[in-house]
Amino acid sequence: MTSPSPVxxxxILSPSCYKARLMAALAGVRLxxxxxxxxxxxxxxxxxxxxLNPAGSIPILVAPDADGDLILTESAAILVYLASKAAPAFLGSGKPAESARIQQWLAFSARLTASLGGARLHEMLHRPGDLAGLRASGIAALRELEAALFEQRLKGEAFLVGNRPTVADIACFPYVALAPDGGVSxxxxPSIRLWMRAVRALEGFIEMPGIHRLHELKPDPHEAPATAEA
Amino acid sequence: MSRDAMIDEWYPVGLLSQLLPEGRETLLMGETIRVSLGADGRAKVATTAGHPLPVTERYGHVWSSLGQPARPLFDIPEAEHPGRRLVDVGVVRVRCSPLRAVENFLDIAHFPFVHTDILGAEPHTEVESYKVEIREEADEVWATQVKFYQPQAAKSASGGITTEYMYRVPAPTCSVLYKTCPPRPGEWDVITLFVQPLTEELCDVWPWMALYDDDTPMTDLIHFQQMIFLQDRSILENQIPRRLPLDPGMEIPTRADLTSVAYRRWLKRHGFTYGAQLVAQ
Amino acid sequence: MMPLESALVWTPVALSADLPAASVIPARLADAALAVWRAQDGTVSAVADRCPHRGMRLSHGFVRGEALSCIYHGWRYGKSGRCLAIPAHPALTPPETIRVATYRAAERDGIVWVTASQEAGAVPAHDGFLGLRSVTVAASPARLAASLGGTLDGSVIDGTIGGVTARLLLASSGEEGVLLVHLLIASGAADAGKIAASRALEGLRRQAETATITGEAA
Structure with a gap:
């Protein structure tokens, strides 16, 4: 018997909720x-x-578990849970340095949420905030990410930790990709752009509003083969 | 360019369901205004100097004007039919001309590329001929017999269908879309785009709907429409120039763009140029 | 020393490595926004960053095979800038008049160069160097040169960064007061040198931007 899906x-417009949806899609978990x-x-x-969550934030994941319902309200924890259940490769190899680097990026992703996410809520949904300050801290975080991803490229690695995606990438991707929503270009x-392309090209990747389909992954449907002309 | 001709029009400035006695400040064509709930339970709109502005309460929204509207707010008779669910979708701010926001709403050719697998999908990209007219008596732009293939036409639609649409522009920053309604053949769902011009290059967009759908939870209906509009937002914020060019030559329309062509012509005829660019720059 | 006249007409807009096959990126000349794209066959092209149909930035578009498509309505442009297809009218051959303005583009030393001039001569050579990273820096050329302790000549700064011989090529970022800086290092540098240079570039940027904010003399 299969257990009921986590709720x-x-x-739809929350990048943090999207992290959970994206991770579930990549891991093949039905939510x-x-x-x-x-x-x-x-x-x-x-x-x-x-x-369910006295902090008043979403996402909230309620997952049936052996000891009753597991209630998770932090997106990093939700990612780790979904990956552990269905796609452990997203947790890395388990080597100490690798696990620690994943944790480093999970913590870093909270800075992206606060800065780029704050600017986005201000610009899109009128939430109050110091826009200039939010953008400046967002740019500082993007510069750190860019430098780290450049060093990954030197190692021939397309993702934040290694040459395959981990929860670190899923945690950082949404607020970075949606930075322009908050007026941050x-x-x-360039290294962030290549990394985003690698994430968007993953098997099972899903979009959210503001992140368009990578149409280049499909051939042009109207490019008629020459033989069809006659 | 100029707000003269548009100043006497009605504009959405807030949701009726979200009025507060203390009010909230917003912008209308560059003026700061305050929208609040009066002691009599009615919406009040005033300039920051306390000068009261005209108010209409309709279609879930508070409407106001900096000038003296010569006629009441346009009618959407279908929206008043019993049995429809009225959906306040909320507001999204977009850094674009209010006129560009309306024009995008009138466009179907972008569905396969911007609303991929929802409102459109390759290879079904062809826009068949449809009818466009300026109805002189009502002084509105109408596009009818618009048909397009949709993989998922609405929350209540499953599978691909050919959907038929009618588009209507009854005011310079408002558009009403009538769309075939899968659960009620013969009826039209009403989906509107009400745009509040904050400045010529910044707007608040208030989508609103009157649907025949008794099954889908309200939140799903709201999310669907917010999803669609947010897919458009990154397009609208990256069009150059930000203002809508009204002079031919700056942009190249095709047959698929006849609604937009009529809309631009109608704007120009009325001198509705707030948010427009008249001379190629 | 590079010939100054060619530096004036050819602008370094990006590094070749940052533009893989079948992709498009935004770029700048001092007075124009560009979409620079690489076809599947490796050819680099540069066009005005504006689809003539509805003004959408083409750098948001996508590359399939040998054509660049606009993300808004899928209008497809070839390397010559000519519109090849309009998906809303699949049977239509677009008239030749529908085209997007093109610029000359070329690659050398791992750098993508673009010019608006038809008369521009050879692409500037930076023999012995290879493009490593592109960053933006909110500082003036003089301030950046002073922070590096290097020599500024036109839009080129020579010096040492992270213990590696380096050359900085300066270009417009499109934003007032912000430079686009391409870091070139000796082409034979090992990965350790590349990492050192990249990290030192971060430090150089912090120093030049801090000095700009505090108003320290350049």
């Missing part, structure tokens, strides 16, 4: 989505969701 309290009226309804601050980061 994700989800908002039961429970849409939350974040905007305009502010449902995440209502009694039902506050009972990605033009100046």
């Amino acid at each position: 994700l309290y989800d908002y 039961a989505l429970r849409p939350v009226d974040f905007h305009p309804g502010v449902e995440h601050r209502g009694p039902e969701l506050l009972a 990605l033009d100046a980061y």
Whole structure:
């Protein structure tokens, strides 16, 4: 008998919820989505969701577990849980340095959420905030990421930790890819651009609004073969 | 360019369901205004100097104007039919001309590339001929018999179908889309784009819907429409120039763009140029 | 020393390694926004970053085979800039008049060069160097040269970075007060030298930008 799907309290425009959806898609985990009226309804601050997560944030993952329901409210923890269940390769090889570097990026991703995510909420949904300060810390984080990804390229590695994707990439990708939503340009980061392309080209990758399909992965459907002409 | 001709029009400035007694400040064509809930339970709109502005409450939104509207807000008769679910989608801010936001809403040819596998998909990219007219009596732009292949036409649609649309522009920054409604053949769903011009290059977009759909949870309906609009946002913020060019020559339309051509012509005829670029730069 | 006249007409816009086959990137000349793209066959082309249909930036588009497509409506452009296909009208051969403005593009020493001039001579040579990284720096050329302790000649700074012989090529980022800087290092440098140079470049940027903010004399 298969156990019921984990329930994700989800908002389509939330990059943090998207992390969970993306990880599940890449890992082949079926999620039961429970849409939350974040905007305009502010449902995440209502009694039902506050009972699950007093911090009033989403995503929330409720997963059936041997000891009762497991409730996770931190996106990094959700990624680790989904990967552990269904795609352990996303947790790296388990070598001490590798595991530690993954943890380093999971923690780093919180800075992306605060800075680039804060600028995005301000620009898109009118959330208050010091826009110049948010953008400046976002740019500082992007520069660190760019330098690290450049060194990865020198090693012939396309992802943050090694030559295959880990939860580190999934944790960092959404807020970086959506930085322009908050008015932070990605033009100046060639290594980030190549890394984003590698993530978007992954088997099973799914988009969220603001991240377009990599149409180049499919041939042009109207490029008629020469033989079809006559 | 100029806000003169557009100043007497109605614009959306807030959701009726979200009015607060203390009010909130917003911009309308460069002016700071305050939108609040009066003691009588009605919406109030005023300049920061306290000068009251006209108010209409309709289609889930508060409407106001910096000038003196000569006529009431346009009608959407279908939206008042009983049995429809009225959906406040909320607001999204976009760094683009309010006119560009409307024009994008009138366009179907981008569906396969921007709303991939939802509103359109390759190889079904062809836009068949449709009818466009400026209805003189109502003074509105109409496009009818618009058909396009959709892999997932709406939340309630499963599988690909050919969807039919009618587009209507009753005001310079508003458009109403009528779309075939899978659960109710013969009826049209109503999906609107109400755009609040904050400045000529910045707008708040308030989508709103009146649908025949008794099954889909309200939040799913909201998410679907927000998803669609947010896929457009990164396009709208990267069009050059930011303002809508009204002079022919700056951009190249094809037959698929006849609605946009009529919309631009109608704007120009009325001098609706707030958010437009008249001379190629 | 590179010939100055060619430096004036050829602009280094990106590193070859940052533009893989079948991809497009945004780039700048001082007075123009560009979409620079590499076809599947390796050819690099540069066009104005604006689709003539509805003004969308072509650098947001995609490359299939030997053509660049706009992300908005999929209009497809060939290397000559001519519009090859309009997906909304699959049976139509677009008139020849529909085209996007093109620029000359060339590659040398691992750098992509672009010019708006038809008369531009040979692409500048930086023999013995190879492009390593491109970054933006919010500082003036003089400030950057002073921070490096290098010599500034036009849009080129020579010096040593992270113990490696280095050359910085300066170009417009499109943003006021911000330089696009391509770091070139000796072409035979080992990976350890490349990492040292890359990290030193981060330090150089911090130093030049801090000095700019505090108003320290260049």
